[in-house]
Amino acid sequence: MLVEKLKKEIGKVMVGMDKEIELLTIALLQGGHILFESVPGTGKTMLAKTFAGCIQSSFSRIQFTPDVLPSDVTGIQYFNPKDKEFELRPGPVVTNVLLADEINRATPRTQSSLLEVMEEKQVTIEGKTLKLEEPFIVLATQNPVESQQGTFPLPAAQLDRFLMKVPISYPEFESEREMLRRFKDKQPLDVIEPVISPEELRECTKEVKGIHVSEDIESYILQIARNTRDHELIELGVSPRASLALLRASQAMAYINERDYVTPEDIKKVAAYVLSHRISLTPEASLTKTNERVMEELIEEVLVPVESRV
Template identity: 60%
Template sequence: MEKLAQTKAQLNQLVVGRKKELDFMLIALIQGGHVLLESVPGSGKTWMAKAFAGSFAGQFQRIQFTPDVLPSDVTGIRFFNPKTQEFELRAGPVQTNLLLADEINRATPRTQSSLLESMEEKQATIDGETLQLPNPFIVIATQNPVESQQGTFPLPAAQLDRFLFRLEIGYPEYEEELAIIRNFRDNVSHKKEIFPVASVEDVRKWHDEAEKVAVHEDIETYILALVRATREHLSIELGLSSRAALALVHAAQGRAFIEGRNYVTPDDVKYILEPVAVHRLMLTAEGMLVQDPVAILREILTSVSSPVEAF
């Protein structure tokens, strides 16, 4: 746990005022999940992803998505080499431990869908040949709010469901923004301070230990009650899926692990519910006029009893 504490300390030093978001990203890395960062331009999404990647000794690749990026630019291509007179395989940037998909909603739906297999099955198929991706493999995608940018392609529900967390990066507090100005005045030297703290083997070890975190049957019942409440809510047209229920379990285990516990509590479930569930809900036309997904999730948390007596 010493390496984990050192990693968290470095991340909180490099990225000011994002402790909670960095914890979620760390949980995603440990549990092999993916993260969608959403905010207005200039809020530090890309820097946060790069600082996070730089704190680990694994491979890192970045794709800057634009409408002309092709699926083969993501997964790879088999090309004809005139020198050898043979077709050769050129693996794409998905062959990495951490992939930064920058401005993912600027890519066309066809290119966006090229990530589905990699995100769900940790593999990429190129001209019929399936290549396994490195372990661990996670995607950190960034996007600006759809309504603030022309020429974007909203991610479909199937794509959103592959992300363990969606984190909305708001504006920092006054003191935090003042610290950002002071820390980043010498921009170049500040970025040189990033160095890998944990190895790939450390991340694999954390994953194995997080899998052993105990989930009491009352916690399982509580999670299912929350999931089913989203399906029955009058303002929700599409509630949480079974994949979302599993995501809640894994995220709660990850949160308990980084907190130094070997068991999940109801507070762990409450802590991770919003970023796990908010992007998976589809509201009815009437619901969108009067409520937002965050408010509905908080309403559901209040209405569903948590198993406090067991803890």
Template identity: 55%
Template structure:
């Protein structure tokens, strides 16, 4: 675990040469991949979402594919097709962009619901079905989807609840600080930092980390804290639809991955508390009255204040 922790720190620092001031976001991407989850990046245009995904793929030395979603993109453009080759008189597979380690689903909310749903099987099962035949997706695999805020766009198709629930995290990139933006302008003045990135991890490293992460211990007191947060989300007056069991399992896996990346063999209450906003906010559906006055961020803050944080560290005794 010590060796992998060193590699992870190098990987995060390397991406930091391209994406300034977003160390937490980079860590969330690594947590997502190690937890076998997917990440939805949301922010205004030009905030570095696409460049972050490309940098991530390069640093883990993984294969990379990109889909630029538009309303005319078809499901077969995502998954691939089998076509008849007249020269060989046989059907051949033309692999879709999902056959990769890192899939950038750019502006996913511009795709039609039918095309969006073509990602469901890939994200949940890590496999795709083409003309009735199932093909596995290589490991490790992560979908990094981007979308611009719906209120700033026309011609978008908001992701349905079933699709949103497949994303482990939803992360708002936000604007850089003034100092960070100044550093960005200096760095890009003479070169493209993305071109100079070096890999710090390998796909094999990440597959090993996915297995080792499962050994991270979750004490009963920490698991109970996590569960109370999930269950109170289903009872809160401002929430029409709370966190599903899939969401609870997603939070559990994410806390294990966070603890692992930080070199611990156990999940702490802080792991849970720090990840709840990223796991919960896109899964909650607020009541009509609450949605007028509050945002999911406000409601998640209320949930965290309602449930007492355990004083125990969560370490094995």
């Protein structure tokens, strides 16, 4: 079972992160991207590196700062004086797992350089387009504590490209104790080995696409999406892309639970992660509630279909 393999191997490094590993697996199976939000030092970068090592894939990291240019992300055409001709030098986006560290420190122009690669799995460098090899997943991080100083909040179009936004909290007391004991005298990544090959992953992704979604489940997803557009506390509801993202995430959730059909419970488990970052609250609502809280309340208000396998 893919998720159990990943939990076991990533668990050698990351303690107490079963939920985050499950969500990472969902993104991997559906070719989606994740935005991690947490204060510094809670393991976002380590989780991304460990994840890349477990799936036998290439890994690149971009440390975003205001002076990073779009060409630093995508790549350039440069003149080789030895050969007297221009050569293509791809940027760090040409990889399997891309860690976009502190993405909200980049300027909007640099942030937008990721739009094409996240949506179409290709990058255009001075007129030449390169298709990226599968799998390709962007794991971006941002620090909510410094969201008002020296940062550029991600626009709605950029946020909409992320399949899920996943908050990472401080570890439990005993989990943190275990981390201290485990790595006081060795480097965490030294113990990681690949647990799934590219061929196995491709087979899994094909199987996920075949997970059955009934008409009742489709209606349930659409009703949740429509309610975000009519809700009194929400100024901007989710897009049709969000409805499709919720369907795909629910398929992957059913798959890792070893079912060949989606249930309402699958949708409930992933809905807040898939939809919360895609809505904008009214100014009045944002004073007292979070996006996540409003989404949780909204989902509970939607009538759950009784029969979901037909």
